[in-house]
Amino acid sequence: MHARRLTKSDGRGLVLYARAPLPDTIEAPTPAGETPRPRPELRWHPMRAEWVIVSEHRQGRTYHPDAAANPLAPTLDPQRPTELPAGPWEMAVFENRFPSLVAWDDPSAPLPHDGDAWLQRAPARGVCEVVVYAQEADTSLGALPLERIELLFEVWADRTRVLGAKSFVEYVMPFENRGLEVGATLAHPHGQIYAYGFVPPVVAAELAQQAMHLEATGKGLIADVITHELADGRRVLFDDGTSVAFVPGFARYPYEVWIGPREAVRRADELDARTRASLARALKSVLLRYDGLWGRPFPYVMVLHQAPTDGRPHPEAHFHLEFYPPLRAPDRLKYVAGAELGAGAFTNDSLPETRAAELRAVPIEELAR
Amino acid sequence: MHARRLTKSDGRGLVLYARAPLPDTIEAPTPAGETPRPRPELRWHPMRAEWVIVSEHRQGRTYHPDAAANPLAPTLDPQRPTELPAGPWEMAVFENRFPSLVAWDDPSAPLPHDGDAWLQRAPARGVCEVVVYAQEADTSLGALPLERIELLFEVWADRTRVLGAKSFVEYVMPFENRGLEVGATLAHPHGQIYAYGFVPPVVAAELAQQAMHLEATGKGLIADVITHELADGRRVLFDDGTSVAFVPGFARYPYEVWIGPREAVRRADELDARTRASLARALKSVLLRYDGLWGRPFPYVMVLHQAPTDGRPHPEAHFHLEFYPPLRAPDRLKYVAGAELGAGAFTNDSLPETRAAELRAVPIEELAR
Numbered sequence: 260m261h262a263r264r265l266t267k268s269d270g271r272g273l274v275l276y277a278r279a280p281l282p283d284t285i286e287a288p289t290p291a292g293e294t295p296r297p298r299p300e301l302r303w304h305p306m307r308a309e310w311v312i313v314s315e316h317r318q319g320r321t322y323h324p325d326a327a328a329n330p331l332a333p334t335l336d337p338q339r340p341t342e343l344p345a346g347p348w349e350m351a352v353f354e355n356r357f358p359s360l361v362a363w364d365d366p367s368a369p370l371p372h373d374g375d376a377w378l379q380r381a382p383a384r385g386v387c388e389v390v391v392y393a394q395e396a397d398t399s400l401g402a403l404p405l406e407r408i409e410l411l412f413e414v415w416a417d418r419t420r421v422l423g424a425k426s427f428v429e430y431v432m433p434f435e436n437r438g439l440e441v442g443a444t445l446a447h448p449h450g451q452i453y454a455y456g457f458v459p460p461v462v463a464a465e466l467a468q469q470a471m472h473l474e475a476t477g478k479g480l481i482a483d484v485i486t487h488e489l490a491d492g493r494r495v496l497f498d499d500g501t502s503v504a505f506v507p508g509f510a511r512y513p514y515e516v517w518i519g520p521r522e523a524v525r526r527a528d529e530l531d532a533r534t535r536a537s538l539a540r541a542l543k544s545v546l547l548r549y550d551g552l553w554g555r556p557f558p559y560v561m562v563l564h565q566a567p568t569d570g571r572p573h574p575e576a577h578f579h580l581e582f583y584p585p586l587r588a589p590d591r592l593k594y595v596a597g598a599e600l601g602a603g604a605f606t607n608d609s610l611p612e613t614r615a616a617e618l619r620a621v622p623i624e625e626l627a628r
Numbered sequence: 629m630h631a632r633r634l635t636k637s638d639g640r641g642l643v644l645y646a647r648a649p650l651p652d653t654i655e656a657p658t659p660a661g662e663t664p665r666p667r668p669e670l671r672w673h674p675m676r677a678e679w680v681i682v683s684e685h686r687q688g689r690t691y692h693p694d695a696a697a698n699p700l701a702p703t704l705d706p707q708r709p710t711e712l713p714a715g716p717w718e719m720a721v722f723e724n725r726f727p728s729l730v731a732w733d734d735p736s737a738p739l740p741h742d743g744d745a746w747l748q749r750a751p752a753r754g755v756c757e758v759v760v761y762a763q764e765a766d767t768s769l770g771a772l773p774l775e776r777i778e779l780l781f782e783v784w785a786d787r788t789r790v791l792g793a794k795s796f797v798e799y800v801m802p803f804e805n806r807g808l809e810v811g812a813t814l815a816h817p818h819g820q821i822y823a824y825g826f827v828p829p830v831v832a833a834e835l836a837q838q839a840m841h842l843e844a845t846g847k848g849l850i851a852d853v854i855t856h857e858l859a860d861g862r863r864v865l866f867d868d869g870t871s872v873a874f875v876p877g878f879a880r881y882p883y884e885v886w887i888g889p890r891e892a893v894r895r896a897d898e899l900d901a902r903t904r905a906s907l908a909r910a911l912k913s914v915l916l917r918y919d920g921l922w923g924r925p926f927p928y929v930m931v932l933h934q935a936p937t938d939g940r941p942h943p944e945a946h947f948h949l950e951f952y953p954p955l956r957a958p959d960r961l962k963y964v965a966g967a968e969l970g971a972g973a974f975t976n977d978s979l980p981e982t983r984a985a986e987l988r989a990v991p992i993e994e995l996a997r
Contacts, residue, residue: 302877303878305841305878306834306849306853307830307833307834308833308837309972309973309974310973311880311976312973312974312975312976313975313976313979313980314975314977315978315979315982359977373981375856375877377856378856430971432971436963441963441966442961442963451966453967453973455973459973460971460973461969461970461972462971464676464972465675468675468676472674480675484675487747491744491746508744509672509673509680511680560965560969560970562966562969562970581970583969583970594805594810594811596805596810596811596929597803597805597810597820597929597931598728598801598822600929600931600952600964601830601929601931601933601952602799602801602822602830602831603830603833604680604681604828605678606680606682606683607680607681607683608683608728609684610684612741613684
């Protein structure tokens with residue numbers, strides 16, 4: 260993989276990725292308009308024991324622009340720069356223009372707002388990036404060739420390495436919100452990366468369970484889940500001996516799917532080429548089944564969970580992807596509402612076995628090894 | 629308050645509530661069609677350490693019926709029974725026809741689905757109820773007179789007492805999903821109650837924080853938050869010396885509001901008449917501000933948090949309501965997506981102080997004491 264690391268005129272970073280070397284002449288464009296200089300803050304929620312990010316300038320962010328104003332398309336007219344240059348790049352990552360986490364020039368400076376002394380507050384340090392999957396606005400991750408999806412795993416590895424090396428980053432989380440149903444504001448295929456200054460609470464809770472399981476049994480919790488899912492077999496969507504995809508027996512969303520290597524790998528930057536190739540096949544097969552299920556682009560939230568970059572070893576961690584699709588039928592959303600938000604108790608209105616069988620029955624192209 | 633406790637022909641309970649005595653002649657109607665006899669199960673999510681409710685029959689539940697088929701309207705034509713009778717009732721509670729939690733006739737019976745031995749499963753015991761706020765389909769909780777809203781606090785008290793007394797109920801949570809944006813499938817003003825066979829994870833986590841605070845300081849955590857919010861003042865929406873309403877300084881949603889008594893009361897059934905009257909004023913004033921903000925019915929998730937009914941004393945608990953409105957602008961949703969669902973880290977795109985000022989500026993009628 261070749262990476263060209265550039266800086267936009269407003270100071271934001273841009274990295275172009277490709278299999279082939281990229282020409283030296285490419286420059287980083289910067290869209291017109293002012294780039295905000297936010298100083299977001301964290302506020303401590305004493306009941307939930309979690310940080311809330313307060314990032315007020317984001318209200319003005321780009322919201323469903325028309326195709327001519329797509330900031331993720333390559334720049335064709337130098338008078339109307341987008342976020343990305345023309346050129347033979349395959350994937351690109353740039354710093355979000357409307358980030359909810361920033362590096363802070365001087366994190367010891369006073370917080371911007373009048374504070375209440377009793378409210379525990381801190382600078383919201385971190386990095387928010389946009390990951391552009393392709394130059395074409397009308398494609399999708401699942402429609403890309405396997406080599407490109409493999410490249411995405413390399414991009415995630417690079418970002419995990421680069422962002423995780425920053426002193427103020429403790430956790431790197433790639434994710435994708437696909438579809439209007441989950442609030443995607445740009446149709447161009449892309450994901451995001453949040454590099455947090457703290458290990459976020461869902462991740463911390465999951466790692467704690469994994470650490471307890473490792474301590475108690477000597478085995479990884481996710482590796483154990485995978486062993487059991489493979490033995491049962493009814494919910495398995497993909498298995499090539501290296502990677503698996505399955506609807507977990509304890510799925511909270513009707514079409515929830517997990518993808519991961521069978522053997523624990525802690526982080527994206529520790530995956531080897533063979534495992535990346537296998538994971539790319541697993542990921543593409545799941546995305547093809549999703550889009551094939553109802554013959555429409557299938558909305559989802561995809562999150563990547565891996566080991567923190569907080570300097571601790573985390574032998575309990577096991578790199579994997581989780582999909583939370585918001586639909587329970589072609590025209591019906593599974594709402595995350597009172598019971599889920601207020602109690603934390605999810606209701607899955609269907610059997611994971613039934614949903615897995617539906618996804619298994621979707622005909623998809625054979626994915627060559 | 630007068631309550632008439634009836635049973636529908638399919639075995640489901642119905643309770644009618646009113647200030648005045650209700651005639652003996654009222655009978656409980658049962659809508660046409662088969663009432664499912666579900667046996668939902670719990671499955672243990674080993675990574676999040678929480679139960680997932682699997683309740684497959686609910687896919688067929690009532691979904692945006694037209695007005696003529698509104699199951700929450702009083703029965704006018706005995707040939708077309710709804711869930712509710714005609715008569716002088718003011719509020720009504722009945723068992724949900726499509727519950728995700730049920731009592732289970734024989735909880736020691738085998739679970740209905742083929743199990744994987746490794747998946748931890750249990751009967752999903754509990755009760756799901758619908759709380760109908762009014763006979764009229766075209767009103768809303770905030771539009772009801774204060775006496776009716778006071779009655780709702782009495783209804784919540786009755787349900788907490790009755791449901792909490794069941795051996796298999798450990799937590800009673802009233803809530804309301806208002807508006808299409810949070811998935812309400814019936815427009816008729818109503819809330820719900822889930823009586824859980826376990827203390828759900830969000831509640832358990834919050835109680836743990838409250839217990840630690842009580843242990844460390846001798847004071848209640850919510851009472852302390854209220855003291856600080858009143859001292860700061862910028863985010864307070866209502867204060868009559870007995871109850872308060874405020875946007876918490878650590879709000880996760882732009883228009884999040886909490887309502888509660890200043891002095892800790894553990895549960896709805898321990899509120900006295902004076903406090904109920906005060907809370908009704910606080911609640912109505914918040915709902916009027918919400919609907920007045922943009923001149924449209926304001927969607928929200930409302931949840932009631934109180935002490936569990938698990939037989940332990942819970943001196944740390946403090947009855948209160950939390951509102952999670954999904955909008956950040958009249959036409960823009962705040963999506964709960966990748967960062968919130970995958971990391972548990974909420975971003976509030978605005979300052980709680982600013983949002984509180986907006987709500988405070990909404991002109992509302994004076995609410996007589």
